[in-house]
Amino acid sequence: MRKLRRPLGLAVAALAVAASLAPSLAACGSGASSDGTTTLHVVGWKGGGAEPANVAQINAAFQKSHPKIKLDFSYVPPNDVYQQKIQSQLLAGNAADVVMVDPQKVQIWGKSGYFADLGQRSWAASISPAVKSFVSYQDKVLASPMELSPVGVYVNLDILAKAGVTAPPTDFPAFLAALGKLKAAGQPGYSFPDAQGYMAEFVMLMSAATTVYQDNPNWDQQFLQGKVTFPQSFREPLQQIQQLGTNGYVDFKNAVGTDEATTGQPDFLAGKSAFFAGGSWSAAALKKAPFKLAFVPWPGGKVGVKPSALLFPGTMWAVNARSSQQDAAKQYVDFWSSSQNLAPYLSAEVAISPFGASTAGADPLLATMADAYATKRFALFPTNTWNLAAPETKIRSILQNFLLGKADVTATLTAIQNAAKPANS
Numbered sequence: 001m002r003k004l005r006r007p008l009g010l011a012v013a014a015l016a017v018a019a020s021l022a023p024s025l026a027a028c029g030s031g032a033s034s035d036g037t038t039t040l041h042v043v044g045w046k047g048g049g050a051e052p053a054n055v056a057q058i059n060a061a062f063q064k065s066h067p068k069i070k071l072d073f074s075y076v077p078p079n080d081v082y083q084q085k086i087q088s089q090l091l092a093g094n095a096a097d098v099v100m101v102d103p104q105k106v107q108i109w110g111k112s113g114y115f116a117d118l119g120q121r122s123w124a125a126s127i128s129p130a131v132k133s134f135v136s137y138q139d140k141v142l143a144s145p146m147e148l149s150p151v152g153v154y155v156n157l158d159i160l161a162k163a164g165v166t167a168p169p170t171d172f173p174a175f176l177a178a179l180g181k182l183k184a185a186g187q188p189g190y191s192f193p194d195a196q197g198y199m200a201e202f203v204m205l206m207s208a209a210t211t212v213y214q215d216n217p218n219w220d221q222q223f224l225q226g227k228v229t230f231p232q233s234f235r236e237p238l239q240q241i242q243q244l245g246t247n248g249y250v251d252f253k254n255a256v257g258t259d260e261a262t263t264g265q266p267d268f269l270a271g272k273s274a275f276f277a278g279g280s281w282s283a284a285a286l287k288k289a290p291f292k293l294a295f296v297p298w299p300g301g302k303v304g305v306k307p308s309a310l311l312f313p314g315t316m317w318a319v320n321a322r323s324s325q326q327d328a329a330k331q332y333v334d335f336w337s338s339s340q341n342l343a344p345y346l347s348a349e350v351a352i353s354p355f356g357a358s359t360a361g362a363d364p365l366l367a368t369m370a371d372a373y374a375t376k377r378f379a380l381f382p383t384n385t386w387n388l389a390a391p392e393t394k395i396r397s398i399l400q401n402f403l404l405g406k407a408d409v410t411a412t413l414t415a416i417q418n419a420a421k422p423a424n425s
Contacts, residue, residue, distance in 0.1 A: 039070045040328045044100030045082045046315055048075025054344035062335045069328050090114045090320070097323040098332050101143055101316050103134040103384040109318075110137030116319040116326065118144060123337035126355045134313040134384045143316035144337045147351035149280045150295070150369040151202055151310045151381065157292035159274040163187050168296045170307060172240055175299040179249045182274055190244065191273035192255040193264030197396030199255070200241065200403055202277050202310075205381060206298030207237035209308040213379035214301075220385040223420070230417040231410060238402065238409045240300060245403075252403035279312060283350035283365055296368045309372035312381040313354065386420040394419035 047055030055073070063071050074096065076082045083105075089095035090109060101109065109115060118124060119141040127135065127145060135143040155168045160178065163185040169175040182189045194200050212219055212233050222228045244250040258264060260278075268276035269289050277298070278286075286293060297307040317336055319329040335341050339353060346353055350363045352373055362370040372378050381387070387395070395416050402412040 037068055037070050038325055038328045039072055040098065040325055040332060041072045041074070041096040042098040042332065043074045043076055043086065043096040044315070045076055045078035046100065047073060049077060052348070054348040057344050058336065058341055061341060062332060065335070066328075066331060069331065071332075093322050095320050095322075097320055097325050097329040099318050099320060101318045103313050103316075104389055106135060106137060106143050106316065106318065107384055107388070110140075110142045114318075114321055115142040116321045116323075116330075118142065118319065118330065118333065121330065121334060121337070123334065123355065126337075128354050128356055130378075130380055131313055131354045134380065135316055143318040144333045145313060145354035146315045146317065146336065146342065147313075147346060147349050148354050148373070148380075149312040149314045149349065149351045150297075150366060151206060151279045151312055152277070152295055152297050152369060153206075153299070154268060154276045154278060154282070154286055155294040155296060156268070156271060156274045156289075157294055159187050159271065159291070163274075168294050169299040170296070171299050171301045171303055171305055173303050176243070176247065176249075178274075179244075179247070183249065188271075188273045189249050190275040191264055191268055192244070192250045192252070192277075193258035193260045193267075194252075194255045194400060194403060195257060195259040196261075197400050199260050199264070199277060200399035201392070201396050202279075203241055203298065204234070204237045204399065205379075206277065206310045207240050207300040208234060209297065209310040209379035210300040210305065211236040211240075214305075214308050214377070217379070220382045223386055224422055230413040230420070234413055234416070235409060237300070238412060241402075242409065252405075256400050256403055280350045280366065280369070281314075283363070284348070287350075287365065293365065294368075295365050297372055306377060307372070308377040308379055309369045310381060311352070311369075311373065311378050313383070314349070314351065386422075391420045 044055065046053040047059075059071055059073055063069070076085055086095060086099060087109075090112070106115070117140045121144075123144060124141050127141070131145050131148070132141070135141055135145050153168070157168075159182070160166070160168070163178070163181040165178045165181055169178045179189045192199055216222070216228070219228060219233065245252050264276060265278065265282060265285070267273060269286065271291060280295070283295065297309040299307050301307055317333045319326065319333060323329050337355070339355060342353065347363065350365060352362055352366065352370060398407075398412060398415045398419060401407050407415065
């Protein structure tokens with residue numbers, strides 16, 4: 001499953017020693033041939049494997065419009081394999097000219113000076129203001145965003161109808177009422193698999209999009225400044241999770257033993273639950289379900305409060321600062337940053353454009369998410385501030401202990417506070 005961010009798999013110090021012994025190389029041997037053709041090396045974890053994402057289609061269009069640039073695209077599997085391989089190449093000075101990244105990689109690799117400043121490119125001014133910090137390091141735009149992937153609740157509308165529920169709930173009391181009707185009607189309710197630890201994290205952040213960030217959109221920055229804390233602000237998200245268990249709608253001991261990807265999603269497709277939380281990256285598979293499907297923000301507010309969407313700033317393109325083909329690399333990123341050229345990728349990913357607030361052409365399944373984005377009812381997954389790789393791993397474990405009843409709300413929030421707070425605080 002996508003979007004599982006993990007700590008760096010290699011010791012930076014060891015790699016730095018290796019890098020100091022490596023020659024200063026042009027990125028992957030890039031260069032111009034005798035006929036004036038430039039070879040441009042691009043690497044990404046999309047465009048191959050199980051996630052082709054229409055990358056080949058867009059690359060073909062780029063090649064056609066830029067005949068003097070020979071595109072050499074390489075697919076590398078995601079997560080640890082990608083992290084370790086590209087980290088090693090960047091340190092050695094022989095990485096690709098254009099590298100696929102995400103917000104965490106922008107922060108980690110941007111700090112090391114691996115990426116060129118793209119702030120003067122024409123598309124940079126069109127990046128949604130809320131997204132700008134996710135593609136920047138120390139106010140320099142180091143990457144072009146490719147998507148905003150909603151994280152929300154998939155709903156089996158056919159099962160709801162059997163319990164007399166005519167529409168997905170939009171606030172937390174209505175959510176509890178719907179789960180109560182499903183239970184009374186003998187229908188399956190909410191699937192909460194959490195063996196990998198990210199389901200509880202998703203639910204906490206989806207709830208916080210409404211209960212925390214709706215009133216304080218700058219909460220993350222204030223947390224880093226020591227002005228707010230988790231025990232002060234995040235009680236309601238954890239209390240909502242707790243209430244699902246207290247009311248008998250979720251068996252958390254069973255949940256911690258059930259895998260999100262290999263069991264949770266297939267079970268939802270098989271009609272074994274009415275609700276299943278996940279990202280829009282699962283939509284392509286879930287749209288094949290033999291039932292009416294909806295995808296909505298977590299109904300976390302009080303009665304009558306419209307929910308805010310949680311959006312994940314996903315893949316991005318960055319230009320290797322040591323590339324000898326800066327102009328060609330920036331032309332490639334420019335091409336992807338055009339709304340027309342980016343559209344096939346967004347369609348495949350079932351995602352929203354990170355350029356401006358327009359949601360024209362968004363997948364119909366994203367209607368409620370797109371409306372929340374257009375009306376500024378959204379929060380961004382804090383993957384560039386307190387929820388970086390190492391803290392996230394700890395937070396997932398802390399939340400699993402909470403699900404198993406090993407810690408109450410206060411103790412859990414205190415532990416999250418300690419895991420997430422900056423090292424110098």
